[in-house]
Amino acid sequence: MNSKYDIIIVGGGAAGFFSAINIVENDPKLRVAILERGKEVLGKVRISGGGRCNVTHACFVPDDLVKFYPRGEKELRGPFHQFCSGDTIEWFERNGVALKIEDDGRMFPVSNSSQTIIDCFMASVKKLGIDVLTGQSVQNIFKSETYWKVETSHETFACKKLVMTTGSNPKIWEMLRDLGHSIIDPVPSLFTFNIKDARIKDLMGVSALASVKVKNSKLEASGPLLITHWGMSGPGILRLSAWGARELSDKKYHFAIQVNWLHDKTQEETLSLLKELKIEHSRKAVSKKSPFEFPNRLWESIVLASGITAETKWADLTKNQLTDLASQLTNAEFQVNGKSTFKEEFVTAGGIDLREINFKTMESKILPSLYLAGEIVNIDAITGGFNFQNAWTSGFIVANSIAIGK
Incomplete structure (x- = not known):
C-alpha cells in the first residue's frame, strides 16, 4: 500500500x-x-x-x-x-x-x-x-x-x-x-456521585426533579436526580459534574451537596405549605402519601429523616418537626465520597x-x-x-x- x-x-x-x-x-x-x-x-x-x-x-x-x-x-x-x-x-x-x-x-x-x-x-x-x-x-x-x-x-x-x-x-x-x-x-467531566446515606439506602431507581448545590461553592444545577445503588446520578447530577469538573477534581471528589427535592421552593415557602397541609390532612398519617410531585418512597424516607414516625398524624406534628421536615425537603445535606463513570x-x-x-x-x-x-x-x-x-x-x-x- x-x-x-x-x-x-x-x-x-x-x-x-x-x-x-x-x-x-x-x-x-x-x-x-x-x-x-x-x-x-x-x-x-x-x-x-x-x-x-x-x-x-x-x-x-x-x-x-x-x-x-x-x-x-x-x-x-x-x-x-x-x-x-x-x-x-x-x-x-x-x-x-x-x-x-x-x-x-x-x-x-x-x-x-x-x-x-x-x-x-x-x-x-x-x-x-x-x-x-x-x-x-x-x-x-x-x-x-x-x-x-x-x-x-x-x-x-x-x-x-x-x-x-x-x-x-x-x-x-x-x-x-x-x-x-x-x-x-x-x-x-461526566460522572455520578458516590453517596452512602441511610436516607437513600433502599431507594434505588427513584427519580425526582431537584436542585443540587455543592456546599461552600457557587456550583449548582437542576434537573432529574436519580438515586442509584452507589449514590446519585441523573441529568441534574451529570450537569453539576460537567460544570464542576475542575473544582470537584481539586476537592478529590470529597465534598457535601445540598439537595432541594422541591426544585425551586424555598425553606420558608415549604414551611408555610406544610402548615397548610397540617390543617388540611390533620387526621392522616404524614408518611402515607407524598403531597409533592415525587414518589411516596422518597417522601416516606424524608419524613423518617425528620424524626417523624410512620404512624404520626399531621395534626400531631410539632413546630420543630415541621421545621426539620421543611429543611430535609429543601436543604438535605449529603456527603459525596468519590465518583463513578457515567455508563461507558x-x-x-x-x-x-x-x-x-x-x-x-x-x-x-x-x-x-x-x-x-x-x-x-x-x-x-x-x-x-x-x-x-x-x-x-x-x-x-x-x-x-x-x-x-x-
Whole structure:
C-alpha cells in the first residue's frame, strides 16, 4: 500500500470519520486515510446513548447551543454559525439516516440503533475511496517544511496535512506537547456521585426533579436526580459534574451537596405549605402519601429523616418537626465520597489549549497544516448529544478549510 496521502486523519471516531468524508466530498481527488489504533472504529458511536447513538440535540440557535458547553462556550459560537444542529440533521438525512427528536430534546436515528450511523459512515468511506487502517498506533509525528511524517506501530506515512481526532488520548497529547502545544491536564467531566446515606439506602431507581448545590461553592444545577445503588446520578447530577469538573477534581471528589427535592421552593415557602397541609390532612398519617410531585418512597424516607414516625398524624406534628421536615425537603445535606463513570460514556475536561487553535479553520496556531477536531481539544459538554455536535461541527470546519486552502 502506498503510504503517501494528501491528508491523514489520526483517530477513527466520530470527528475523524466526519472530517474524512466531508474532505473527500469537497474534493474527490484528495487521497485520504484514517488511522485507528484499535481493532475497530467508531467505538464511542456504538455505545453512545445506550447503543442508540445520541447524534445531536434539538437546540437550533447557536447562541443557545453554546450554553451547554462548560468548556468551549465562547469558542464554539462562530463554528456553530457555520454548522449547527439543523445542519447535522440535514447532513444525515442526505446520507440516508433519518433522525427523531425525543421529549428531552435528544436526537437519535429513527432506527434506534447506533449501527445505522456506523453503516452510514462505512458506506461513505467505501464509496469515496477513503482508506480506513486499523491497528495503527501512532508512535511519532514529525513535521518537515512541506509534509508531515507519521510513524505507527506498523509503518510510516507521509501527508501534506494532518488532522488529529484522537479524543482523550494522553500519548497523543504528550506528542503534541513535545511539538509546542500546551495541554490542559484532563480531569473527568461526566460522572455520578458516590453517596452512602441511610436516607437513600433502599431507594434505588427513584427519580425526582431537584436542585443540587455543592456546599461552600457557587456550583449548582437542576434537573432529574436519580438515586442509584452507589449514590446519585441523573441529568441534574451529570450537569453539576460537567460544570464542576475542575473544582470537584481539586476537592478529590470529597465534598457535601445540598439537595432541594422541591426544585425551586424555598425553606420558608415549604414551611408555610406544610402548615397548610397540617390543617388540611390533620387526621392522616404524614408518611402515607407524598403531597409533592415525587414518589411516596422518597417522601416516606424524608419524613423518617425528620424524626417523624410512620404512624404520626399531621395534626400531631410539632413546630420543630415541621421545621426539620421543611429543611430535609429543601436543604438535605449529603456527603459525596468519590465518583463513578457515567455508563461507558467517559468524557474529560482537558486537552489542547483553546487559545492555540484558530476556530475559523480548526487549524493549529502553533503548527501550520495541523488540524484538530472533537474532544482532543479542551471542549466538553453536558450529556444529551452535545459532545457529538462538537465532533460534527469541528470536523465540518476542518474539511471546509482544507478545501479552501488546498
